[in-house]
Amino acid sequence: MGIGGVRMLRALGHDKIKRFHMNEGHASLLTLELLDEAALKASKKQFPHEEVEVIRKQCIFTTHTPIAVGHDKFPLEMVEKVLQRKEIFDMKEVFLGLMR
Numbered sequence: 847m848g849i850g851g852v853r854m855l856r857a858l859g860h861d862k863i864k865r866f867h868m869n870e871g872h873a874s875l876l877t878l879e880l881l882d883e884a885a886l887k888a889s890k891k892q893f894p895h896e897e898v899e900v901i902r903k904q905c906i907f908t909t910h911t912p913i914a915v916g917h918d919k920f921p922l923e924m925v926e927k928v929l930q931r932k933e934i935f936d937m938k939e940v941f942l943g944l945m946r
Contacts, residue, residue: 848872852879868907871918877901 847866851873855863868874884897909916 848875849879852876852883864904866905868905870909870911870916874907877905880904 847868852866866873866876866880868876880901881897884901888897911917
């Protein structure tokens with residue numbers, strides 16, 4: 847699902863979804879899209895720390911490959927380059943905020 851999946855659902859009018867299911871790590875970036883939405887709704891220019899728990903409760907994560915070789919890993923520089931968007935807040939701040 848990921849970022850594009852959330853945007854597609856919103857474009858189709860699905861704006862009252864209570865739970866998102868992430869299977870493996872492929873869709874985990876949907877959490878960043880939900881954070882972007884929360885920040886935009888609140889007109890915030892900084893990482894919405896108070897929304898992290900709300901979004902965490904909206905997301906269900908399952909894995910079928912509970913071994914290291916089954917997990918996606920990317921260098922931070924690559925992630926920053928790919929996620930460098932002109933959204934409401936800096937993605938680097940997002941990663942630092944989520945790691946707290």
